[in-house]
Amino acid sequence: MYRSLFPRDIFAEFDRLQxxxxxxxxxxxxxxxxxxxxxxxxxxxxxxxxxxxxxxxPGIDPAKVEINLDRGVLxxxxxxxxxxxxxxxxxxxxLNERFEGRFRRVVSLPDDIDPNAVSADYRDGVLHVSxxxxxxxxxxxxxxx
Amino acid sequence: xxxVTPNIQNTQTSGVRExxxxxxxxxxxxxxxxxxxxxxxxxxxxxxxxxPKDKLDLRVEGDQLNVEAELALPVPQGMTPxxxxxxxxRYRRAFTLSKELDPEKVSAELSQGVLRVRIPKxxxxxxxxxxxxxx
Numbered sequence: 001m002y003r004s005l006f007p008r009d010i011f012a013e014f015d016r017l018q019x020x021x022x023x024x025x026x027x028x029x030x031x032x033x034x035x036x037x038x039x040x041x042x043x044x045x046x047x048x049x050x051x052x053x054x055x056x057x058p059g060i061d062p063a064k065v066e067i068n069l070d071r072g073v074l075x076x077x078x079x080x081x082x083x084x085x086x087x088x089x090x091x092x093x094x095l096n097e098r099f100e101g102r103f104r105r106v107v108s109l110p111d112d113i114d115p116n117a118v119s120a121d122y123r124d125g126v127l128h129v130s131x132x133x134x135x136x137x138x139x140x141x142x143x144x145x
Numbered sequence: 146x147x148x149v150t151p152n153i154q155n156t157q158t159s160g161v162r163e164x165x166x167x168x169x170x171x172x173x174x175x176x177x178x179x180x181x182x183x184x185x186x187x188x189x190x191x192x193x194x195x196x197p198k199d200k201l202d203l204r205v206e207g208d209q210l211n212v213e214a215e216l217a218l219p220v221p222q223g224m225t226p227x228x229x230x231x232x233x234x235r236y237r238r239a240f241t242l243s244k245e246l247d248p249e250k251v252s253a254e255l256s257q258g259v260l261r262v263r264i265p266k267x268x269x270x271x272x273x274x275x276x277x278x279x280x
Contacts, residue, residue, distance in 0.1 A: 041231050044227050047222075058193065084181060091183045093181055125196075
């Protein structure tokens, strides 16, 4: 059970409430933590011919991102450098919510993808990876003779 | 889940105070921000991935700094989403500026989904060193 250092602190109480609630609703989170959230946030969608992955990774150097596809598992690896000036005496950090540091996210893709037809681009802080499906797996209309 | 506790406490002493009781017309995502203060002003960084320059609406109204932005992702036709962590197409966040900040001189730039806003302090609020006279 989480215990606050200052028990009369209302914000700490909210924090404790939040932890207790998440305990009620989620008995056993995955060993790799919660499946959602984290950096970058991921959206995945599919079309009949491809699988589209959008990683919301603002402010990274796209040249330093590693995207690997190994046996149907797509891994996005990279680092986000701190934009904040190194702490000196004259600056004060009032809010610090943005992610910094190394990140890695893993997506398992459907079986019918073609590992040789992957393309990726980075625009407005969104990394878009498009993986084509294999020709043979695409829906076909069958003519009745 | 991330805790926002220390931030709420901090903002009471900082120059930028987050608006909490504002009427929220439409559900929007709350972009994460960093706020740094130095002797000459305040710099705010906000993560707005997927927002092109023309979809960003940054305005100062009275003592309020409003950030509103729309996501514009080029999505292929006929795509069905199967997993969405970014489930809304709009970002919104507002801050109350304190008196010593100069709302006339706000400057901003948006680069690769990161918004950087610089709010300088007014001339009269710049730090001055007061020399002590010794007699």
